[in-house]
Amino acid sequence: MNYAERQVADIAANLPGATQVFRKHKIDFCCGGQVPLAEAVASRGEPLAEIEAELAALETATTAAPQSSEELIEHILERYHATHRAELPELIRLAARVEARHADKAVVPRGIHDALVEAAEALEEHMQKEEQILFPLMREGGHPMIRHPIGRMRDEHDEHGERLANLQALAHDFELPEEACSTWRALYAGVRKLIDDVHEHVHLENNVLFARFEAQ
Numbered sequence: 638m639n640y641a642e643r644q645v646a647d648i649a650a651n652l653p654g655a656t657q658v659f660r661k662h663k664i665d666f667c668c669g670g671q672v673p674l675a676e677a678v679a680s681r682g683e684p685l686a687e688i689e690a691e692l693a694a695l696e697t698a699t700t701a702a703p704q705s706s707e708e709l710i711e712h713i714l715e716r717y718h719a720t721h722r723a724e725l726p727e728l729i730r731l732a733a734r735v736e737a738r739h740a741d742k743a744v745v746p747r748g749i750h751d752a753l754v755e756a757a758e759a760l761e762e763h764m765q766k767e768e769q770i771l772f773p774l775m776r777e778g779g780h781p782m783i784r785h786p787i788g789r790m791r792d793e794h795d796e797h798g799e800r801l802a803n804l805q806a807l808a809h810d811f812e813l814p815e816e817a818c819s820t821w822r823a824l825y826a827g828v829r830k831l832i833d834d835v836h837e838h839v840h841l842e843n844n845v846l847f848a849r850f851e852a853q
Contacts, residue, residue: 640689645677646670650844654695656837662688667839668798709846710772717838718764724827731824734764739821744814749807749828756800760835763793779850787847794839801832 640648649655659666662683669677676683703709732750739745762799770792805811810823810841 641675641685642673643785644671644771645674646840646844648674648692649840650663650848652692652695655692657842658688658691658695659692660833660836666830667836668795669842670840680848683771683777699764704773706846709841713838713841713846717834718768719843720834721757721759721760721764721831721838724831727758728824728827728831729753729757731820734759735818735821735824738818744809744812744829746807746824749804749824751806752800753828756804756831759793759797759800764798765792766790773843775846779853783850783853787851790848791843792844794843797835797839801835804828805832813830 641683645664645666647660648668649659656666662678662681664674664681664683670813674688675685678688703712729750732746732753736745736750738746740747766786767790771783771786774786803820808825808828811829813822813825
């Protein structure tokens, strides 16, 4: 399989496990995935042959996204919407404790509490729009004007991406000082998982679910 000329988003949408490879090499498969793999790899200075080998190794375990849009919507609701709502409040609490207890340290993730609050509020508003407007339209088979709410959700996905990048920067790319307490370590582990989950969430919507209805 020649991956070099295929778009990153297309590979991510059709090869399960590819998103993990892309995250490992810091290749944007979400909002910036509409470029050939060779171009994305060159911009990052990553080894194309190594990445192609890792993708080829996934071929033996391929399972496509659910063909039923109803099943895919349910998966998104259960795996991502519910998970974000369950995990973000605890992350916000952890962030407040870490900033308060380690305020004297230069490497404290100063500002991460407020950034998480902002991210949580934006995600909640976004998810409610999907649950109350977009997903019901999709469950009814689509709508002639469905491109408009999809376009708005895509724009908000870009905004989520900016917030995630800011969280990672505030966390100093998750580099922990030797003296970091268990709360600090738990915070970074949780924020890293949040970033991975939101990227996967956005990928499934942008490159799989939304694409199905835009193609109608």
